Amino acid sequence: MSKETVVERINDLRKQIDYHNYRYYVLDSPEISDFEYDELMRELLRLEAENPELVTSDSPTQRVGAAPVDSFPPMAHRVPLLSIDNAMDTDELRAFHQRVVKLVGKEDVPYCCEPKFDGLAVELVYENGIFVRGGTRGDGYTGEDVTSNLKTIKSIPLKLIAEDPPDFLEVRGEVLLYKNALKALNMERSEKQEPLFANPRNAAAGSLRQLDPRVTASRPLVFFSYGIVDAVSVGLDSQFDTLRRLQEYGFRVNPDIRLCHGIDEAIDLCLSMQEKRESLPYEIDGVVIKVNDIADQRVLGIRARSPRWSIAYKFPPVQATTILRKIGVQVGRTGVLTPVAVLDPVKIGGVTVSRATLHNADEVKRKDVREGDTVIVQRAGDVIPEIVAPVVSKRTGKEREFAMPEACPVCGSGIIRDTSGEKGKQGVMYRCVNMACPAILKEQIYHFASKDALDIDGLGRKIIQQMVDRGLVRDVSDLYTLKRDDIMGLDGFAELSTSNLLNSIQESKKTTLGRFLYGLGIPHVGEVAARDLAQHFGSLEKVMEASQDELQSMKGIGKEMARAISSFFSNERNRAVIGKLLERGLEITLQKTPKRAEAPLEGKKFCFSGTLQSMTRSEAKKEVEGKGGQVVSAVSSQLDYLVVGTEPGSKLDKASSLGVTIVDEDEFLRMIREE
Ligand code: IVH
Numbered sequence: 247m248s249k250e251t252v253v254e255r256i257n258d259l260r261k262q263i264d265y266h267n268y269r270y271y272v273l274d275s276p277e278i279s280d281f282e283y284d285e286l287m288r289e290l291l292r293l294e295a296e297n298p299e300l301v302t303s304d305s306p307t308q309r310v311g312a313a314p315v316d317s318f319p320p321m322a323h324r325v326p327l328l329s330i331d332n333a334m335d336t337d338e339l340r341a342f343h344q345r346v347v348k349l350v351g352k353e354d355v356p357y358c359c360e361p362k363f364d365g366l367a368v369e370l371v372y373e374n375g376i377f378v379r380g381g382t383r384g385d386g387y388t389g390e391d392v393t394s395n396l397k398t399i400k401s402i403p404l405k406l407i408a409e410d411p412p413d414f415l416e417v418r419g420e421v422l423l424y425k426n427a428l429k430a431l432n433m434e435r436s437e438k439q440e441p442l443f444a445n446p447r448n449a450a451a452g453s454l455r456q457l458d459p460r461v462t463a464s465r466p467l468v469f470f471s472y473g474i475v476d477a478v479s480v481g482l483d484s485q486f487d488t489l490r491r492l493q494e495y496g497f498r499v500n501p502d503i504r505l506c507h508g509i510d511e512a513i514d515l516c517l518s519m520q521e522k523r524e525s526l527p528y529e530i531d532g533v534v535i536k537v538n539d540i541a542d543q544r545v546l547g548i549r550a551r552s553p554r555w556s557i558a559y560k561f562p563p564v565q566a567t568t569i570l571r572k573i574g575v576q577v578g579r580t581g582v583l584t585p586v587a588v589l590d591p592v593k594i595g596g597v598t599v600s601r602a603t604l605h606n607a608d609e610v611k612r613k614d615v616r617e618g619d620t621v622i623v624q625r626a627g628d629v630i631p632e633i634v635a636p637v638v639s640k641r642t643g644k645e646r647e648f649a650m651p652e653a654c655p656v657c658g659s660g661i662i663r664d665t666s667g668e669k670g671k672q673g674v675m676y677r678c679v680n681m682a683c684p685a686i687l688k689e690q691i692y693h694f695a696s697k698d699a700l701d702i703d704g705l706g707r708k709i710i711q712q713m714v715d716r717g718l719v720r721d722v723s724d725l726y727t728l729k730r731d732d733i734m735g736l737d738g739f740a741e742l743s744t745s746n747l748l749n750s751i752q753e754s755k756k757t758t759l760g761r762f763l764y765g766l767g768i769p770h771v772g773e774v775a776a777r778d779l780a781q782h783f784g785s786l787e788k789v790m791e792a793s794q795d796e797l798q799s800m801k802g803i804g805k806e807m808a809r810a811i812s813s814f815f816s817n818e819r820n821r822a823v824i825g826k827l828l829e830r831g832l833e834i835t836l837q838k839t840p841k842r843a844e845a846p847l848e849g850k851k852f853c854f855s856g857t858l859q860s861m862t863r864s865e866a867k868k869e870v871e872g873k874g875g876q877v878v879s880a881v882s883s884q885l886d887y888l889v890v891g892t893e894p895g896s897k898l899d900k901a902s903s904l905g906v907t908i909v910d911e912d913e914f915l916r917m918i919r920e921e
Contacts, residue, residue: 252293256300259290263306264405271400271468272498304376304404312394314458321381321391324416325475327367328386329551330534330558336513339535342557343509349554350542357512358485360472360503361519362532362558365422366450368392368469370402375411377404382454386551395454396421398463401470403496412480417492419471423449424527427466432635436612442635444622445565446529468528471497477540484538502526505538510896516559517895521879523561524626532560562595567637570621573604573648575655577685579693580769581677583661585610585648587621587633594625602631606675607650614638616645654678656685681819684714687721690767694722698773699765700757703750704743712736722765723826725751755831759786762834766824768814770807774872778802779811784836790815790824845874846920850886852877853901856894858911869918881906889914 247255263286270276270283287306294301301308333339346355367383380396382389396402399421406415423431423446431449432442443449453465471492474480482488486505493499502519506512516533523530537543537555546554572588585604592599602623604610615621615633620640625631654661659680678686691710695702702725713719718732728751733744757765763786764776771779782800783789789811797808814820828834852870854863854877861869866889867877881888881900888901888908901908909917 252297253300256290256293256297259286259293260305262286263290264403267306267400268403268407268496272403272496303378306404308404309397309400310459310463312397312459314460315394316457318390318392318455320384320388321369321379322388323369323381323384323386326386327369327383327389327418328548328553330556331552332532332560333557334560336516336559339513339516339557339559340509342535343512345554346537346542346546350537350545354508355542356484356486356538357506357509358489358503358536358538359506359512359515360489360534360536361500361526361530362534362560363420363422363470363472363500364445364447364529364531365420365470366447366454368396368419368421368454369475370396370417370419372406372411372415372417374413375406375408375415377402382451390455392454394459395456395462396469398459399467399469401468401498407494407496411495415480416475417471417495417497418473418475419469419497421450421454421467421469422446422528423453423465423467425529426527431465433612436614439614441638442613444635469498470500472500472534483540485536485540485543486538506535514896514900517897518880520561530561531563532558534558564595564626565622565624565634566592566594566599567620567622568592568599570615570617570619570633570636572617573610573615575651577654577656577678577683577689579686579689579767581679581681581683581686582664583650583654583676583678585650587615589621589623592623594623594631597625599623599625599631602633604633607648608674610648616641616647618642618645650676654680654683654685657683659683682720687719688714691719691722691725693767694765695725695754696765699761700754701750701761702747702754704747705750708738709736709747721823721826723823723830726755726827726830726832756833756835759784759789759834759836762786762832763789766814766820769810771811775802775807780836786824786834790821847873847875847917850875851884852887852889853879853881853885853897854889854891855897855901856891858889858891858914860911860915866914873918887914887917 263283266276266278266283266286290305291307294305294307331342333342343355347353368380369383369389370380371378377397378393379391380393380402381391384390397404425446428443428446428449435442443452449465450467453462453467456462472489473485474482474488474492477488480491482491486503489499489503502522504515506515512535516535519530519533535557537546543553543555548554569590570587571590574586574588576584576586578584585607587602587604589600589602604613604615613633613635615636619636621636622634623631624634650661652661653659657678657680659678661676662679664675664677680686688707688710691705691714692707694700695705695710710719713736718728719725728748730744730748733739733747734741739747759780760773760777763771763779764773778800779789783792792812794808794812797803797811798805803811847870852875854866858866870877878885881897881904883904883906885901885904885906888897888906890898890908890910898908
């Protein structure tokens, strides 16, 4: 090959590789296979190795080539990276708007609203369209030059897509790690016994500040751009157009960015992003609101360390640190021992948290949490609070490692290791072997009496505790032999409450096969499986006699569940309890489901606003979907129902103005509970 053809081929390969990088890492829409991509890369690497004088700093081969360094040189920012003032609620957003209106002298102010990433701010410098230098934010004036590491991030273009790029361009944005990548990274770190990253920001910072670029390259970091320094100099006059231009240059820009007219629209967007937050693949901790017109921004100017033209609406925090006093062990309904962290109470997003689950012994080990540790606790959305990681730097040496007890903490019986594992939950489980363990019994009764099972109103945990402790109830069938005097003797019971409880116990005798099967608390058998079993077999006898194969042939019943069911019914003790229940008057009917009743909400669209008292959002969603309905996050004229809990947001106003039917929680419950 002549030198000219080599140069041509090299240029052609670089162009192709840049393009496919862009398709893959920026647009998320590759056009060629990994194999074909590798072929191109291999050819380029070979040609560059043969012609080292042709290697340029913007060649895609240079993303990982750099050698480790001892430290990072400082990188001064020509224009300091400011911070943004925070707004903790919508009132503060309105106050911000009032200040803006006053200073710019007009009511109608367009705002560019952008999700606020929880990552690390960086600045990238391009000269004649080529990425030459990049650094962290540092103190806002001087950061660290981490150019080699930034080059390993594939969503950072080494070369701008532009016919005639500006001679000089400074781009700002955020380096971050997707939630699933953080999880995977933490898994890996726990295997290597390295401290866990508490959040994506720490993970991004830790990854970007690696002296060896190969380490950075191994972390799937992503870059989203959100600004150009002195955008006017490249012919721009608004933030929204700036973002569009960044997109044209080949940068990733958040797809949830909106241009809002007036503060009400901006507030709506903040609230709907808050709801969307959980479902995004990356962490956001608020919404940044920026006055869109750069001319207006200039009028507003900056104050001390933050611009007057921008404000960050902050979501309620999801994490806090506190002291883990003790790791207790809870015995569940199926005898499984679960470690539970007992914490110094701490407020997270307005809710006081004093306990957090640790799932199982493996998890305690994996996260290396010890009694006495300062820990990071997380309460995200609807899930039970959990321990993210210990703050290792706060250790004094007095912390105690956790070990599963050798005997059941409630009844003192032996414990067995159960390696079967529940679906999706890896790790060894420990179980109390004593079927009559009071802890198991209490949980069984509680479950048997629960709403979706036998529905015995008024039978709470405290009452069950007393009944079991006094030996009044030794298994669930004993509930049906309770006398007036037995109950009157319990703490907190009087004439009326006793009658009420006896009544609801009586009423519970008439039940359906689905409810009954669910109430038995067979391991792995949830409400849906129980109902399916009832429908399929039609009678209790038939379910009890079903072979494992027969069970497994049913849709939705796997090997594990089939085994659990057949072993439950072959257990003598369980059969005896069922026998006694029938003797004591339980009447099990096979509830005939009227046609179409399975999807009574077919085709109906629901949206929620505010907090529900009786269930979480995700439970409510399941209910709606289970009945054929659909849950959407935004209010539109297509919506059928807006369900309003306490403290509803702006959706309520919007829904009423659109004439959408508004239902309160009670009405919603009636809609989904109608059998
Ligand atoms: S703009 C004057 N836009 O928030 C405004 N910042 O700035 C300058 N951040 O740590 C920043 N998402 O990294 C801007 N869409 C966004 C952002 C954003 C996250 C971070 C930024 C910095 C902090 C304060």
